[in-house]
Amino acid sequence: MRKNILFIGVLLGVLSLAAFSAYSQEDIEFVEDSAFTDNMRPLPAFKHDEHNEMAGLECNECHHVYDDDGNLVEDESSEDQECSECHGAEGDEYPMELVRRYHLNCRGCHLSEKAGPVACGECHAKAP
Amino acid sequence: MNDEAAVDKNKIYDEGIEKGAEKLTPEIIQNVYRKMVDAEGGARLKTYVETCVSCGLCSEACHFYLSNDKDPRFSPAGKVKQTMAVLMKKKGRVSVDFMKRASEIASTECNLCKRCAMYCPFGLDVAYVMLFVRRLCHKLGISPQYIQDTAHSHSVTYNQMWVKEDEWVDSLQWQEEEAQEEIEGLRIPIEKEGADFMYSVIGPEPKFRAQLIYQAAVIFNAAGLNWTMPATPGWDNSDMAMYTGDNEIMARTKRLHFETAMRLKVKRIVMGECGHAFRSIYDMGNRALGWRMPPVEVTHSIEFFYELLKAGKIKIAQKYQPTVTIHDPCNVIRGRGLHEMLRYVVHAICENVEEMHPNREHNFCCAAGGGVINCGPPWKMKRVDGNKVKAQQLFDAKSRGAETCVAPCHNCHGGLEDIIHHNEIGMDLKFLGDIIYEVMEKPESVL
Amino acid sequence: MHAIYNFVSGPLAWVAFILFFGGILYQLISRAIMAKKKDAFIYEYWSFYHAFRSILHWIFPFASTNSRNRPVLSVVTFIFHICIFVAPIFLFAHITLINEAFNVSWWFLPDGVADIMTLLVIGACIFFLIRRLTQPDVKFLSNAWDYVLLALVAAPFVTGYWAYHQWPGNQLVTILHMLSAEILLAIIPFTKLNHMFLFFFTRGYMGSEFGAVRFARDW
Incomplete structure (x- = not known):
């Protein structure tokens, strides 16, 4: 139990520190997409450069491009596009497919790498 | 269970239960229980006992519960809890004293009237469970003496x-x-x-x-x-x-x-x-x-x-004049839905009818049926005192003018007669046949 | 913590759902076979018309005499049972997770509504607890298991509410939320919570016997 409390304390510290420092950057601070007109949850805090540097990600791991046959095109990336341009923003009342893609991309990676937030409230944290 | 002593003080001696129990041991009980459950304890028993969520919604269906100052031991689910639930949980490994009490509960504290089945949201049939306990007692030879004689x-x-x-x-x-x-x-x-x-x-x-x-x-x-x-x-x-x-x-x-x-x-x-x-x-x-x-x-x-x-096969000379009230017997009302026909008959032969409340399928039991009156004199006062709600019902009907109670059932008659006497309600008790015989046109000869 | 999260949201969830659905099937099939052997008349007397007539009278508040006798309990129970089903099944967060795993999704409730429903479930559980502790007959009928079950039913809703509102320990509570729901699902078929599906059979049979054989109402 004491371990848990300690853990929660540390976690809270880290999170609030992260949230605080997010404001000090002018870089990308949140995951945003114009297809979400009506946000159900707080935007996930996401310091783009810091995250990718720490995680050692190539641009096109997230900003991927696929050819017509569905094969990943190496050496090309899609930074100039929003995810929703390709990933199912159309159709449903709410872009469930887009939610799915975002979650699989972020949370999926966190789960498989055993690093980064996975529980709902960890990303969609309310502003402190 | 602080009032366990109170129960003991009022303990009723039933020779059938006591003498039968002398021959029992926990091993015999367990053996008989296992054989019986293996052969007869089916899906109904299992579900009725295990699925009860002990919500207490059956309590107020029971005249014994209502008449004994809402003593929880008389609630229908409470009777299961004190008998079959323990037996099933312990797989029959219970004491002789436990079975004596179980016999008493199942045979003298439940009339198998099934009113509670109409109050249980799940439709669990406590009467069925009590009858199962009675059968176990029968196999163990600890049924109350008088009914066993019958x-x-x-x-x-x-x-x-x-x-x-x-x-x-x-x-x-x-x-x-x-x-x-x-x-x-x-x-x-x-x-x-x-x-x-x-x-x-x-x-x-x-x-x-x-x-x-x-x-x-x-x-x-x-x-x-x-x-x-x-x-x-x-x-x-x-x-x-x-x-x-x-x-x-x-x-x-x-x-x-x-x-x-x-x-x-x-x-x-x-x-x-x-x-x-x-x-x-x-x-x-x-x-x-x-x-x-x-x-x-x-x-x-x-x-x-x-x-x-x-069909007009019997003609009424003059309808019965005193105001009557109707007692609905469980086995032909909840058991066969004859309540409207009963009312047709009563209204056809009686001038004035004052209903008891609740009535029809919801009527309170007489506390004599289900073999309880047949458990004989030792248990008489338990059943009479165990039905104050019926006395109240009768008093209410009397206050609205009812002088005669029509009860088309023998056991009900026995039970109501005792209730009427004990509580000095002062009401006549009649079968339909009594009244029909009294008010019908009778030929002088059928030759 | 990732390992625990992975385990609870992955294999353990599978175990829970398998026990839940498998348990229901097992209980229904084993009881059907047992009934055929020892209570064969159930099949003889079963009448769908009368079964449904009875079920409908007992599923809606105030349709039965006993329900009318206890208006507060009837309303609380009705709301409780609706919310306990609707809130989790039509919760956006749950549907999202299912969508991620199986690529299927369905209509969901606005979060605010789900939030209120969760509170209603918790409130009803507190009501049931107080009722169990204070009403002599219910107290007498209750054993330790009844309280444990009540707590187990409330737990996923309490933790869910906690996690959604991101109170302290949110990550841990999210894991506890999944864990408690999994425990609940797994034990439903094997405890008296199996009235979730057995209700339709006990009520249905009583309705059939009363309606088709005894020609009487059972509500």
Whole structure:
């Protein structure tokens, strides 16, 4: 139990520190997409450069491009596009497919790498 | 359980339970329990006992609970908790004292009236569970003495009251002779093959209430009906073996009853104003014999009187004047839905009717049925005190003018009579047959 | 913590759902076989018309006499049972997770509504607890298991509410939320919570017997 409390304390510290420092950057601070007109949850805090540097990600791991046959095109990336341009923003009342893609991309990676937030409230944290 | 002592102080001595228990050991109990559950404890038992969420919604359905200051031990689910639930949890490994108490609960604190099944949201049948406990007690030989004696009578004589064959025929002929003084040429046709119906009664009728046979004979003769009564065992439709859980004797008794009707080649059985006998023939005995419905059509007196009045076969000279109230017996109301026919009959023969509340399917039990009155004198006050709600109901009806209570059931009569006397309610108690006989147009001769 | 999260949201969830659905099937099939052997008349007397007639009378508040006798309990129970089903099944967060795993999704409730429903479930559980502790007959009927079950029913809703509102320990509570719901699902078929599916059979049979054999109402 004491371990848990300690853990929660540390976690809270880290999170609030992260949230605080997010404001000090002018870089990308949140995951945003114009297809979400009506946000159900707080935007996930996401310091783009810091995250990718720490995680050692190539641009096109997230900003991927696929050819017509569905094969990943190496050496090309899609930074100039929003995810929703390709990933199912159309159709449903709410872009469930887009939610799915975002979650699989972020949370999926966190789960498989055993690093980064996975529980709902960890990303969609309310502003402190 | 602080008031365990209070229960002990009022402990009732029942020779059947005590003497039977002397022969028991926990090992015997466990053995018998296991064999019985293996053979008969099915999906219903399991579900009824295990799925109860102990919400207490059945409590206020029970007259024992309401009449004993809402003592939780009398709530229907409470009775299961104190008996079958423990047995199942411990797989029968219980003490002899536990089984004595279980026998007492199942046989004297539950009338199997099934009112609680109408109050349980799940429709769990506590009466079924209590009957299962009674059957276990039967197998263990710890049924209350008086009802066990009655079951023995069924076993030996095929009737409830140790009535011998010649005594039975004598009684019929005696009533026939008596009635002939009132109506010339009246017959109680015995052993008439091919009659329209066989009239069957319970053992206590020839024994204590022979005037009921007399009255029935007058009604049937006046209506010009083609009927008969058997001269042989099989005439008694009652069944206390059903209530001790002695299903084997129940089945034997019912088979003889049905076979007697078949031997006489009658179209149907019409039975006197008895509730438990109806349950035995219409519900439990036929099932025990493997019949979905009775192999011979069975009509209860309420329905039969309804038919006769509706068809104009009996004419009413002048309706019964005192205001009456109606007691709905569980076995023909919850057991057969005869409540509207009962009201038709009562309104046809009585001028003024004041309903009891609640009524119809929701009526409170008499606390005598389900074999409880048959557990005899040791348990009498427990059942009378255990039904203050009925007394209240009767008082209420009386305050609205009711002078007579109509109860078309023998057990109800016994129970209500005790309640009326003990509480000094001062109300007459009548069968439908009593009133019909009193108010009908009677011919001087049927020759 | 990732390992625990992975385990609870992955294999354990599978175990829970398998026990839940498998348990229901097992209970129904084993009881059907047992009934055929020892209570064969159930099949004889079963009448769909009368079964449904009875079920409908007992599923809606105020349709039965006993329900009318206890208006507060009837309303609380009705709301409780509706919310306990609707809130989790039509919760956006749950549907999202299912969508991620199986690529299927369906209509969901606005979060605010689900939030209120969760509170209603918790409130009803507190009501049931107080009732169990204070009403003598219910207290007498209750054993330890009844309280444990009540707590187990409340737990996923309490933790869910906690996690959604991101109170302290949110990550841990999210894991506890999944864990408690999994425990609940797994034990439903094997405890008296199996009234969730057995209700339809007990009520249905009583309705059939009362309606088709006894010609009487059972509500």
